[in-house]
Amino acid sequence: MHLAWRGYLLAFLAAVLGIVGIWSDGAGSARLWHLPLGLLLLGLAIEALYVRKIEIGAALATAPRAHLGRGQPAAFVFANPTPRPLVLEYAPAVPAGCEPLLAVRRIRAPPEATVRDPFELAPVRLGPQPWPALPARVLGPLALAWWSRTLDPGGALAV
Numbered sequence: 001m002h003l004a005w006r007g008y009l010l011a012f013l014a015a016v017l018g019i020v021g022i023w024s025d026g027a028g029s030a031r032l033w034h035l036p037l038g039l040l041l042l043g044l045a046i047e048a049l050y051v052r053k054i055e056i057g058a059a060l061a062t063a064p065r066a067h068l069g070r071g072q073p074a075a076f077v078f079a080n081p082t083p084r085p086l087v088l089e090y091a092p093a094v095p096a097g098c099e100p101l102l103a104v105r106r107i108r109a110p111p112e113a114t115v116r117d118p119f120e121l122a123p124v125r126l127g128p129q130p131w132p133a134l135p136a137r138v139l140g141p142l143a144l145a146w147w148s149r150t151l152d153p154g155g156a157l158a159v
Helices: 005-025 034-053
Strands: 057-061 072-080 086-090 104-111 113-121 126-132 134-139 145-151 156-159
Touching: 005 034, 072 086, 072 104, 086 156, 104 113
Parallel strands: none
Antiparallel strands: 057 072, 072 113, 086 104, 086 134, 126 156, 134 145
């Protein structure tokens, strides 16, 4: 789990209100920092329960055979089974026998739909290439934190 900008904002607000409470003479302002911190913790608990139940589908759409040194179109296909839009960041892992894709990608999946993220696959080594798992993270429904997941597109590529 990594905080998103809203989570950092609530944590910053709690810290500022805590400092103000220490410097002030009033007893009421000394406990104001509890409110944003309590909201952050409650929101994170709700997000953790919600995100734990999501079963994100991941698949690879490409030809099962590839030719050495020739680029071939491919796409990661993600299925969003939830009734709300889903924001997903993932590192596009490819087999060891293919040119790596360097940039982390972010996609938005509409509710109860699939989304394709196309890329160019470039094989550089002969033989069967099993597809590795994709490290990913999902933005919680309250946008307080990114929750880590591992997605398995499955399959293998024959070069």
